[in-house]
Amino acid sequence: MTTITDAAPGRSTVRLPVIRALLDDARRHKYVDGVLGVRASPSWAGPETFNHEGVPVRVVACRSTLAVREALLGRSRGRWLVLLTDRDELDLGAGVLTHLVGHRLRTPDPWDAVRHSFSATGIDPTLTGGAGARDLALGLLTATSVDGWPAARGGVLTRDHALAAVAVQHLGWSGGSPDLAAVLEWSTRPDAVPRIADLRELAGDVLTDAVLQWLAAAALGVRGPVEHLLRTGQVSDLAPWGLVMGTVAAALADGSASTAEREVAAAARIRAEAWLGTPVPAPPQLTAWSEVVAASVTARSAAAGRVLARADELLRRVQAEGLAGRSPVLRAGLDARLVVLAETLRRAGDGTSGDVETAWVTVRSHQLADATDDVRLRAMEAAVRLWRWLATPEPSGSGSPLAEHISRHTTEHAWVDTAVAVLAGGTGHPELDTAFEALLHRVRSRRAAADETFAQALAVHTLDDPPDTGPGTRRSHGGVWHVEDLLHDVVLPLAAAPQVESGVLLLVLDGMSAAIANQLVEHLTTSRTSGWAEAVLPGQARRASTLAVLPTLTKVSRTSLFSGELREGTQETERQAFQALTRAAGVSSRLIHKKGLDSSREGHAVADDVRAAVEDTAGTRLVACVLNAVDDALDRSDPGGTTWDADAVKHLAPLLQLAQQRGRVVVLTSDHGHVIERRLGEQRRYASISSGRSRSDAEPAGKGEVLVSGRRVLLHGGRAVLAVDERVRFGPLKAGYHGGGSPAEAVIPVVVLVPGVVPTGLPAEVALRLAGPQAPAWWTGPVTLAVTPAPVPTGAAVGEPVAALEPTDEGHLFSWSTQPAPATPAATPQASARGADVARRLLNSAAFAAQVDSARRSAVTPELVAALVAALVDTPGQRLLLVDVARLLAVPEAVVLGPVRQVQQLLNLEGYEALRLDVDGTTLVLDEALLREQFELGS
Template identity: 45%
Template structure:
């Protein structure tokens, strides 16, 4: 009323307002508005009014509350009032003023309990007023939405079904409704709840029943349950009776409200859509998952667990997917892949959205990878160099998968399936280990720069790594050599993947003329005092840190390096408070001119063999102490980084045996007394630096001679003997052609079975698996996929589609027409077979890089060459669709004449 009396221009600075009201003494008050004083004075008579007028100051406002008629007051008193009359107070005028509105929408006034509604809006109005009404008209949506925003914490400008159900699913939503009733009154609270329920359209009445009944958090899970039950009832797919019984058992949740089946169906469909939307957003994923967990419990209450498991949405249905995967494991690979595809497509299988993952995901992912590997051809190699390369390029990934899968799950039925797969993989790995040990025993007198430089990768003797690889690289480019004591090739796959996955700017490089990482062969027995000293000294020798320091300095001097520094554990652990690296180490890495080669020994992995669980640790760059700050310093200095180890290790799985032996040199090595058993190997020669040059080494993972520990080394298994040799460089130091002083960007090093589901039985170097029907992608599909069968090649020998294409006359002719193409036939065959066996013949580009064996940064150029070679006359045999490489198999066969 004071604001209205001031006028729109605010000219009137003070005055008297008379209001018809009960003049209770308690109504007296002194207020302040816009820096002016407002005295509210109750007056029971005309005399009291005159007395109030006499005390009034012109610069202030006086509001007189009286129940006297205007005739009692007389014209003399009325002349002092603004408007010269008594006014009837209208709360809606105050409401309009609080919303900066000039008019009211009829829909707002039709809510009922008009006065209570207005008083409620005034009672909880913010001190600065409500948000201004658009265009000056206070609508129902704006008024009630403003209340919901302020009192319930909902978004003001996006009050849709998603916002309402997301708010309702929060913990404490019922308490906020109770607070709204207390602060604003029942009339306004009921109006707000009706308005919120109206956001759900036809499903508003079930929603309103839950809101007014104090159960808002049940809305989303109950709606999901209703959607599944109503769908089952309507579809009538054998579940109608169960759905009807479940709906009857849930009727008490909306009893007292006349709710039709159509409204329940609409409510359920809305909730189902909202929860799917929540699962697609990182900020709401956890709330959606919690609601689905509650929905599972409601299904149990309604006795309809089977319908929940078939929903392909609830947590119980994800569990069912895992159970089907467990049942498929050990059978045909195509069945395993189909079940794994269902797990991968489940809406709840999205760990990246909230930073957590289903604990079953990683063990089963590893188990599926092992199933693919077990379905691949087991190449038979007989020379030591090939077996060393197999450990580095293939079996190291198998070891990593075994470690992850062996961690298992708390569900006994699922755990048994994983166990069977792991046992099969271990049996095959045991055969590989024994084959490796036999070749190792025959080659312990090896000497020379390497065991073999092949197109795949070099195999170096460990004593040659520093003088002939690290020092040679440092001669042309500043290098940081990191020796991760005890790092097996399997652990190396995890460490390097974590480094390259970060956006820090590292790229893996390999020697020109090779396609795989290099690796090394440790000294025997595979103990630190032998292998690490030989590694750092550049010659076969045993010793400790002083010998390593002297030997390393001698190697650097012989290589003509300006200087070199070697840091062991003590200086790495000794740094100033707040600093991740000591000043000496940081300064040495930064000094690339005086110290072209710096080496550091990191002991985290070897220490874990004594004190923790090396198999249960996720070996990332963060898990290895000091590794991240060392890499950061090297990146800043522009150094290449070489990661290697002195030996690997095997882990203790509580399934092995201890065999008594005298004078053991380690838990895995003993003197050559008596014959070697089938799980041992006798080695003798210049590379055996213990037991007088003759020793018996444990080969099988479960054999030990010493007390129980978390892991062991010293034996003759490839996991202990083969050491990784991985080089990474800052991308900024690479030339435009991706080269660095005799090195080139490395293609992805994962085997294809690690990254891609395959239904094609091919050699291990290309693909794994057996041909089967392709599973159709979920979602709308205008055309059914054609089921293709590859006929056998002449003579009954199975032939892949890629092999048939690259040996066809049309392909040979097309290759001549295409001109200069750097892709060879092996790469073309590999990518064709990988894409042909992928689900929907759609291959993720990351997997395409693995199949083509090209660095991801070069993939676009490789795909362009592939299209030039295969897209005859512009027909799109190969195309890129988003993040997928798509192969038209039917068109491929027509173009190259290999149709069955």
């Protein structure tokens, strides 16, 4: 826009916004048309004619009185004629003045027009004073929208009100006085830069710069850099530079930083002057800038993604990549922390010192550490879990009965396999993958040794296992629960029990290992939309497991499961045997295999008759479905690279939904497990094989193989050689295999799921116990805080619970409880001296005793509260996942929030949160300093 200059002494060039403002003033004085005389430079750069409020307007520049008179002669009624002249009223004469609105010349005052446009009676001098004030007024008039400006509050137009109105109207500002957080949020909008350009083109530099300065004033200590970035068109860099300079400031302000780090930071600060102007603020101001940005980019949005990507680029421009690890927000900061953790894992693996837990807490404290789509984070979490497992002593397995090995696999080794499946695929990051490779080698060596002792116990058990002599001896297999007993012992009693009003849905996932069951159950019981809770069978402490028939193949193990006896056969064999078995038990039932589940109607997840069977809770007490997704993956896809949730198993999600809608109890099990092909093994060729992992004993068992014989070996004449080492196979290359004698193949998980369980209550019609946390302590917590595992009575976790399936004193077959099974004692944290000291002081505190006395009846004892506090004090970051809290408080994870709230009532005095649930909803956080202050525990 052209600025106003004096064309003659005392006369200024007039622009269109002023003309329009004068016309508006005339209208306010009841003039609808006429002649408007304006004292101004007789020059006009605007349109000769235009419309104003529907009335035609003609503007004429008159350099003499004669020119004024000639213009008057040519005027038309019903129009406006605007005369611009530098002649005074004496030169024009009374005859000319009588034709003018108000009989006088108007001296244009743009501020007067601005005042009227804001419906103000006065203007604050801070708005009208200073250089460029006239251009500012003209800019305000030009920027006026059709709807006008908002009226000035109190009648006085202030600078804040005027500039805020422009920011709202033209820059997309949200309104109100700015603060740094709001300015940063606005700067991330994709339209911020083009809006500034549009305002500059419309209303000129003076108004645009004034608005930007008004916004920058909110930045306080970093006003200089913010204003510089705004005025130079680098609006979208406000947030990225805040993150970068915060990282630089962290190194400058850290007295423990190395000399090299401080030199890099100082040089980066100097380089930043090219973008931020000079001087660059001091570290405290830069830190404040960074903290505000960090708080605004926590949301996973497209804007946050752009900010983080740009910040990484700017960090490279100032050559400060080496400082990235100091940032809890930058992507480069997360990358650096992951590399440090990988190196720490590698050193720890070499036997040298390495604080893995501290490095993991540093990674977890990064704001991007909860990104579920980052394969590196999932892999690193698995790596830390495996390192914890390696740091715990492995109990001796030589000579132990098979029941102990099955229990150990279910409670420990299957979780190892779950973590290995996550880690084995790598991340594509060389430094991380190198550390993972070394870790996996150690894990595989230890697992191979455990598998070998399992196989030896399996061979002994199979050889010595006597035949069944009737129902009374069915469960006397040395504490080992056989798959052919599952229907007799659990499924049919559940389906027949009148208290189980809606019956049972039995889902047999062919090939599902205990490791996959871990993933599936975690998804089903933690998803906010699933609505399932895991239960344990009466008398059991943990999830149950059965032993597959040998070799671990479908045609013998699944057929035996559905037959209720050892048997080889086909799907038709299974169907007939199942019908006979359930009919004899008086249970109406239906068995549906893979083909029967597929719907012939487009848009329907399951076949109509399957839906009808599941919904018919009165007429079909037991519905059994065979799902083949896992077994199929062994031939055609990648079972190791699959995330096994309900959506990964065809038909599983809709079947579970139907069961939940009808209130059915779900028993989720398998017929055998599998091992995954890792491209590390070898094929051994034999003449007589029954699968890629089983063969005849024509040749003796080699390394990594085991000879099994007995009544439960249904192929090869009752004597077979099974592969144990996961690297051994007898057939062609596939994605995975089964048939062998490893625990991953032979141990079958038995999961019981109940619908509609919420912390406030449990269904009254069924009587299973809610399961406590199933994962081992090292899965979620540091090994230094590992809880003492509950001793598992021989057979209690693998099949003996059937004896407990008897009516209770109240006449029910089962009794619901929100507490774990009686066999599970409260877990005991191995507190350090520091954690134990804080716990002791808390228990002896008068304030805590008063809280206990005044609290309502609580299921959480003071001793358990103290144990939880001790564990939190000792945990890096003083944070525990709720699954660990559940283990410490000896309650099921599904209802842990209730006890947590009770503990919070005891520890949070007067609304101050010494104990809080983090924003992620899954982590409990202790403020130790506040706890010590509240309860006067001392330092």
